[in-house]
Amino acid sequence: MLEPWDEVLNLNRERQRCADDLEKIKAACARDHAKQHVTQCPECWDRLVNRMRDRYLNCATKEWFSGRRLFLQELDTMFSKARGGSLDFKIIDQRIHDEKRDWYRDKVRNMGLHSATRSPSEAKLLQQKLDDREIPTEELASELRGAIGDDALPDEAAFDNFLNRLKDAEKNQARNDIYIDVLFQPRRDPEKAAMYQKYTEMIRGGVTIQSVVDVMLRDRRRAQSNEEQKQRLQGKLEELKRAKAAHELSLAKKQKARQDKAAAAAASDSQHDLPPCSVCSKALDAEDFLACPLCHLLGEQYGLGNGPVLYCSETCHEDDYAKPVSIYTTLTLKWTRPGGSPCFVGNGVHVPERKKARVEVDDESQLEYASEDKTQYRASKIEEHLVTLGDALEEYQQRTGATVS
Template sequence: MVQPATTPEHWTELIAARRQRRILTEQVAALKRSCASECGKRHVSECSKCWPLVIDKMRQRYIESPDREWFTSRKAFHQELEELFADAKEHRISIRQIEARIESEKEAWYRWILRKHAEFLVTCNDDYVHDELRGMLDDPDRSRDEVVEMMWRGIGKPPDWAERVDAFAARVAAAGGNPAALKKLYVDEFFMDKGTSEPLEDSKPYLDEYLSNENMGIEEILGKIMKDAQESRNLRPQRDMHTARLDDLRRAKMADELNKKQQAKSQAQAAQERVAGEDLYNLPPCLVCGKTLDTHDVFSCPVCQAVTQMGGKKELTVFCSEECHAAGFDDHTSEAHACESGDNCVLERSDGQVDDVEMDDGTSQDGFICRECLGLKRVTAFCSERCAFENVVNHYQRHHEAKADADEVSSLVRPMQETLESILRRENPGLHMEWLA
């Protein structure tokens, strides 16, 4: 399952970075003035006494920074900087080369942050943005500007974002680390509607929890909000695949069975029906009674039909009537489309108690499909969100010989009913479809 995010307070890093840059600028400027007045050199880089002092101040900025900044934990980078600053003292490389290396490392850090904290995109419902951003993060040929632009596309870019960040950082700095002042500031910034001064929609439970726990940091409650939002986005309520009966495709009666008004409608439908594939006309007998089916009134298993029409190795499973569908559909799905988790299925562990819409932990029992299997023209189903999240990583390792991390689970599966509807509508543009409730 997705773990609560504990992202750092990035505005404190921004404040620290600005402060440290200002201090370094002042220190270097003082050294330059001193060198000009005492040593008489045209440029401090020409002075054997002052130039090493300037380099040492720059080195301290990155190697001995007292504040937490983006480079603080990057120890290998620290070692590399030690060597670069030593070379700069001897004029073997320029300051510009060191600055370019720092910028390159900062870009690598930025990409790492986006990989580690995918919750930055919980507000984005555009799958294209998610897929593009993942590709960009692993593609060195895609520039940082492109990555940033895709981020803005995903989360939305306020026109006054820079001014708002500066103003907020200034207020945090003015609080001087006072816990009560910071808490009030964070409440106003993250939980309150600026126009009404009332809590934002759906924020009240989180606000109450944050205010009632004096030891809870803002990053902890924001992480909880993002975790819940991520789960809500990826696990939207769906009908349970093992209890729902999906309505099959129904055809309108032929034009000669209808009145004049119905004939006009049927003729339009008939013109559209020609786009349906031959596999929807050459039907097998009813699974329950063996009766030959009329192609104008068919009940089918939507999973079998989706796989068949995608070109997978599956035959249609059909029923001649609602009675046969009711008698045979559940047994068919249990046998042909059983939960991939097998003995690890959460329903098996709960003694088969499937009547409730929610699991004991509040998660949905809706069916989910492995994305990779779907690309291979087959459907591998998990009976519920919890089954998918607990077992899909093992499935990927066993059947796709691919490694997957637990925090990537939401990208490995798709909601079953939503996916089946999309496939069937795409493959049958001329058919009228309904789903059995």
């Protein structure tokens, strides 16, 4: 099977040979038969038409029309009519042109060149143009060059140079070197050529260029398929990431809702654990209530009182604040006035009596008589047994780190 450029070389060679033979027939007719035009000589006219007929129907080399039986039969009939003068050669030329256009489209379609385009969209567009028989062949060829060409083959001049080099190559190895040089440009871009070592080795091994191109196209399709699969997998990965983020966001929202619910329940429970307002007995807001600092101090520091004294508002706090102050004042007076201490009166024992009962007496030096009958006592230095409110507050703040205002 010939390579496409070998068919082109054969076409050019046979076309030139036919043109040379026709010129010889015309020259011989003018020389031997003294005719101004070959159409005036029946003998030379038959020879000229038969030579043109043989160009297509008896061609010794494989060309684009080889094997197109119906077309060749039609040409045979047309040449017979032209020989008799009933058909213009322009009609035959047009018929050959139309057939060659169809052959060109079929050839390009079967070569799978649309697979060599840069993207699937370009391949689809090129296939549509191949199917559109209204597009002129020259325009279609230009579209093909634009779709699959690059700087390596910039124009038709490069192809003509390629054909001239092949024409002069006498050995297969020389032809293979030309193929590699033109297709892969090793001297121009060694790095890129190294990527195609697989294909250059196939060419040097005698594999036809068409077979090498088929392998290249298959590899390209496989690479495109892998890239498309990679993009699909990447798309799925992005979807999974988005789904994961949405799931985590949903979990975070649910967790926050549970935390808010638990916080609300805890606040509600803590609110229920609080005693009512000491003034109006109203239920307290766990986030907004007031406490009596003096009552808290006396309870924490000295165990006095019956629990915390809390208020629901500033109003209740101001109305009731005089009560603990009054209690503190009463206690102070009770402890400091003569004979006022319950420890010295209600719970005290006469010192001589304690001695008689052999009870240890360790505070006699701290006492003095508070009555003439010497039956009541008081502290000789009461200030040593008292704690001022200021001192109590300071001691509490140092011990707990709290601030009382």
